[in-house]
Structures are given as structure tokens and as C-alpha cells.
Amino acid sequence: MGDPSMSYVIDAICRIGVEYQGLKEQMREVQRIHQMLVVKAVLKSVPLNLWISTMMKLEFMRVYLYHISVITRYRIPKFTLFRRMPLCWSLLHIRRGHGKE
Known part of the structure; x- marks a missing residue:
């Protein structure tokens, strides 16, 4: 009972139904922001x-x-967003002036 990782597991299982739905909604919002950031990164702004x-x-x-x-x-x-993470980081490098213009 004193194992903190076990309480984390129990807590996560208790909240799965409510939180998974909430996470999916948050994820859509973060994906929207992320797409906007990729566009802006290309424009260096x-x-x-x-x-x-x-x-x-x-x-x-x-x-x-x-x-x-x-x-x-x-x-x-x-x-699929996460599979594109290296591309995002390379865009960040371009934005910071480390890539091709």
C-alpha cells in the first residue's frame, strides 16, 4: 500500500473513463494549435x-x-502527429535560422 507507483496505477484506472474522453478533446485542441504552430514556424513568426x-x-x-x-x-x-515529431523539430531549427532559407 505504501508503493506510490501502485497508487498511481489505481488512481489512473479509476479515472480512465472520464479522463480518456477529456484527453481526446484536449488532444484535438493541441493538434489544432500544433498545426497553427507548424504554419507559423515556416513563416518564422x-x-x-x-x-x-x-x-x-x-x-x-x-x-x-x-x-x-x-x-x-x-x-x-x-x-500520426507524434510520428511527425522530428519534422516539427526540424521546422523549429529552420525557424531559428539553423536550416535552409
Whole structure:
């Protein structure tokens, strides 16, 4: 009972029904913001802190969804967004002037 990871597992299982729906909605919103950021990054006008905070939020959600799927053995579809992450980071480098003009 004193194992903190076990309480995390129990807590996650208790909230899965409510939170998975909420996460899907959040994910759609973050994907929308992310698409806007990619467009702005190409135009070199997106603030770096906004880009980084969005990337961190995406990574957190990806890890969180993965843990939920492992805990519950519930198949959560992979978001194609995450497979494109290296492209996003390369766009960030272009924005910061490290890539081709």
C-alpha cells in the first residue's frame, strides 16, 4: 500500500473513463494549435516559448496515453502527429535560422 507507483496505477484506472474522453478533446485542441504552430514556424513568426510549451504538452499527453493503455490494456490509436515529431523539430531549427532559407 505504501508503493506510490501502485497508487498511481489505481488512481489512473479509476479515472480512465472520464479522463480518456477529456484527453481526446484536449488532444484535438493541441493538434489544432500544433498545426497553427507548424504554419507559423515556416513563416518564422511563432514565439519559441509557445512552441516549446506545446511540444512539452504533446509529449506529456503521449506518455500519459501510453501509460493508460498499458495499465488498462485498452488499445489507444497512435496519433500520426507524434510520428511527425522530428519534422516539427526540424521546422523549429529552420525557424531559428539553423536550416535552409
